[in-house]
Amino acid sequence: MTSEHGSDSKAPKQIANVMNETRVFPPSGEFSRNASIGSMQAYESIYNHSIADTEKFWESQAREHLHWFEPFTKTLDWQEPFAQWFLGGKTNVSYNCLDAHVQAGRGDRVAFHWEGEPGDTRTITYAELTKEVSRFASALSKLGIQKGDRVSIYMPMVPELPVAMLACARIGAIHSVIFGGFSAEAIADRNNDAQAKLVITADGGWRRGKLLALKQTVDEALAKSPSVEHCIVLRRAGNETKMHAGRDLWWHELTANQPDDFPAVALDSEDPLFILYTSGSTGKPKGIKHTTAGYNLYAKRTFEWVFDHKPDQDIFWCTADCGWITGHSYIVYGPLSAGATQVLYEGAPNWPAEDRFWELIEKYKVTILYTAPTAIRAFIKWGDHHVEKHDLSSLRLLGSVGEGINPEAWMWYYNKIGGGRCPIVDTWWQTETGGIMMSPLPGAIACKPGSCTKPLPGIIPRVLHADLTDVGTNEGGMLCIEKPWPGMLRGVWGDDERFNETYWKRVPHMYLTGDNARCDEDGYYWIMGRIDDVINVSGHRLSTIEIESALVSHPSVAEAAAVGRPDEIKGQGIAVFVTLKNHAPDESIRDELKKHVRKEIGALAVPDEIRFTTMLPKTRSGKIMRRLLRDIASGKQSVQDTSTLEDFSVLAKLRGDEEG
Numbered sequence: 001m002t003s004e005h006g007s008d009s010k011a012p013k014q015i016a017n018v019m020n021e022t023r024v025f026p027p028s029g030e031f032s033r034n035a036s037i038g039s040m041q042a043y044e045s046i047y048n049h050s051i052a053d054t055e056k057f058w059e060s061q062a063r064e065h066l067h068w069f070e071p072f073t074k075t076l077d078w079q080e081p082f083a084q085w086f087l088g089g090k091t092n093v094s095y096n097c098l099d100a101h102v103q104a105g106r107g108d109r110v111a112f113h114w115e116g117e118p119g120d121t122r123t124i125t126y127a128e129l130t131k132e133v134s135r136f137a138s139a140l141s142k143l144g145i146q147k148g149d150r151v152s153i154y155m156p157m158v159p160e161l162p163v164a165m166l167a168c169a170r171i172g173a174i175h176s177v178i179f180g181g182f183s184a185e186a187i188a189d190r191n192n193d194a195q196a197k198l199v200i201t202a203d204g205g206w207r208r209g210k211l212l213a214l215k216q217t218v219d220e221a222l223a224k225s226p227s228v229e230h231c232i233v234l235r236r237a238g239n240e241t242k243m244h245a246g247r248d249l250w251w252h253e254l255t256a257n258q259p260d261d262f263p264a265v266a267l268d269s270e271d272p273l274f275i276l277y278t279s280g281s282t283g284k285p286k287g288i289k290h291t292t293a294g295y296n297l298y299a300k301r302t303f304e305w306v307f308d309h310k311p312d313q314d315i316f317w318c319t320a321d322c323g324w325i326t327g328h329s330y331i332v333y334g335p336l337s338a339g340a341t342q343v344l345y346e347g348a349p350n351w352p353a354e355d356r357f358w359e360l361i362e363k364y365k366v367t368i369l370y371t372a373p374t375a376i377r378a379f380i381k382w383g384d385h386h387v388e389k390h391d392l393s394s395l396r397l398l399g400s401v402g403e404g405i406n407p408e409a410w411m412w413y414y415n416k417i418g419g420g421r422c423p424i425v426d427t428w429w430q431t432e433t434g435g436i437m438m439s440p441l442p443g444a445i446a447c448k449p450g451s452c453t454k455p456l457p458g459i460i461p462r463v464l465h466a467d468l469t470d471v472g473t474n475e476g477g478m479l480c481i482e483k484p485w486p487g488m489l490r491g492v493w494g495d496d497e498r499f500n501e502t503y504w505k506r507v508p509h510m511y512l513t514g515d516n517a518r519c520d521e522d523g524y525y526w527i528m529g530r531i532d533d534v535i536n537v538s539g540h541r542l543s544t545i546e547i548e549s550a551l552v553s554h555p556s557v558a559e560a561a562a563v564g565r566p567d568e569i570k571g572q573g574i575a576v577f578v579t580l581k582n583h584a585p586d587e588s589i590r591d592e593l594k595k596h597v598r599k600e601i602g603a604l605a606v607p608d609e610i611r612f613t614t615m616l617p618k619t620r621s622g623k624i625m626r627r628l629l630r631d632i633a634s635g636k637q638s639v640q641d642t643s644t645l646e647d648f649s650v651l652a653k654l655r656g657d658e659e660g
């Protein structure tokens with residue numbers, strides 16, 4: 001929608017850069033020596049080579065890093081905005097993730113160290129995972145699921161979730177994973193949009209010690225999902241579960257007598273692999289479509305580059321849920337293609353206590369931790385003593401994804417979790433991009449707190465003014481991507497017009513990310529938030545992240561969200577919502593925070609209004625929902641879609657807080 005990236009022709013051209021972060025953290029000599037890309041020269045040589053001819057670069061990557069049942073004959077067919085990669089080739093993502101390792105004699109390597117929230121555990125090797133996926137793929141196939149059919153998956157974080165995804169991939173069925181916290185309504189919307197034939201779920205799952213009766217929610221959704229013929233139910237929690245005769249089938253009964261060598265089907269490079277729904281601002285779910293070979297290649301190579309992955313040494317833990325793109329690309333398809341050993345955890349970070357993550361890192365000797373700023377801010381709030389109880393010396397690399405990381409949160413992560421020795425890869429990407437687009441390569445690129453640093457090989461970012469001219473150094477503007485890349489979305493399910501409108505129409509011949517960014521004098525990129533979130537104060541366009549980072553750098557602030565609200569004189573004023581760490585919400589701290597922002601950024605960015613709240617409204621994936629806060633700050637009753645809100649009571653509480 002153009003409205004999602006609406007421009008204001010009277011606004012000044014550039015977005016002001018008011019953040020002044022000068023700290024630089026190069027990797028240690030030891031880290032660089034052991035890294036596969038271990039110097040800035042090495043990065044630059046790969047990068048420059050890759051962009052000199054992107055098609056040639058991706059062609060050789062694809063020939064070398066995927067298994068082909070039949071080699072491809074054409075690298076790219078680009079009928080803007082529709083890309084097709086590696087045409088004529090036949091491959092299978094499940095084969096690349098599983099069989100390829102078993103064939104190469106790596107079947108005994110552990111794929112997952114799984115830990116359930118109640119403390120039950122399972123260790124699964126690549127050989128075992130391959131067999132389990134085979135049995136389930138065979139069962140799906142006997143149930144009549146065919147190539148191209150859509151399958152919704154609504155499960156807790158148990159090993160059978162990746163098994164179900166990989167089994168779909170094995171037979172060419174298109175999965176749509178729905179995060180296990182969504183409502184019946186949201187499941188039904190997604191089933192209907194995709195015309196799903198099958199739903200895979202579990203009786204229940206565990207979250208903060210509570211049992212979530214997933215099958216019960218699915219039953220409600222299925223009453224409104226006419227396309228769904230069957231529902232497969234995994235026995236996970238053992239809670240009493242009603243089975244609908246003829247429609248519902250138990251996972252264990254279905255797989256009991258299936259062959260464990262069911263072959264992976266040779267699929268076309270562009271056969272769809274999955275649909276993943278994102279919450280658009282219109283409320284209608286938007287099914288982002290990814291396909292087979294290009295996505296697989298991109299997830300695999302970006303995983304290897306960014307995490308400097310060493311198959312025989314690393315224990316990788318991505319704390320995302322498989323229901324998000326981060327779980328698809330960096331739990332399932334990237335790491336498994338690369339033969340990684342991972343930790344998979346079912347539950348919450350604060351169950352049974354607020355040190356659960358640190359306990360797991362110590363227990364499994366995790367070497368690489370990949371988590372989100374929202375979690376990091378929660379850890380800071382919970383206190384350092386939870387961290388200090390545990391030995392985290394196995395860690396060698398840290399990662400962040402999902403939102404900008406405020407420099408002060410970055411410093412805490414670096415010092416308290418990384419012991420000052422682990423580089424932090426701040427990875428910028430989107431559901432739509434399929435994999436990481438910008439990030440430090442940790443052995444090569446020095447980190448700056450708050451910057452996602454540089455583009456990965458083959459990726460060419462451009463930052464443009466609203467009038468489509470290029471910005472200068474340190475000027476903020478719309479972040480676009482110049483050339484197609486293999487991991488890019490191939491469309492919006494059933495809605496080519498929306499695909500075109502949202503990503504391709506506003507800026508000709510480039511992919512529009514919807515984010516603002518600036519590039520500094522060292523060629524480092526700084527993401528400045530969503531285009532729609534820019535605040536226009538007296539003609540100065542300010543990005544939310546910079547105001548928020550200034551607030552978070554105050555010792556009493558745990559989290560902050562900044563939004564614009566109408567102001568007769570200035571055009572827009574700044575309202576901020578603040579969660580405090582260790583201070584009562586009174587006038588003294590309000591004054592102090594205003595002074596602090598004045599000192600950190602300048603008078604221009606001083607909030608007109610500071611509201612205190614115990615919690616900020618977030619999406620289920622942990623992103624602050626600024627558009628809702630915007631309505632609250634401008635006194636508008638929100639009429640927007642709230643189906644992705646983590647906690648409705650948070651909103652009600654904020655609306656009730658008229659004290660301002």
Ligand code: WT7
Nearest residue numbers: 326401402403404426427428429430431515527
């Ligand atoms: C949006 C994409 C990336 C996978 C998980 C979220 C924001 C993401 C960063 C980062 C600043 C970031 C952007 C982006 N975002 N990573 N490292 N720094 N902002 O996927 O739900 O599709 O969200 O998340 O605004 O456009 P998503």
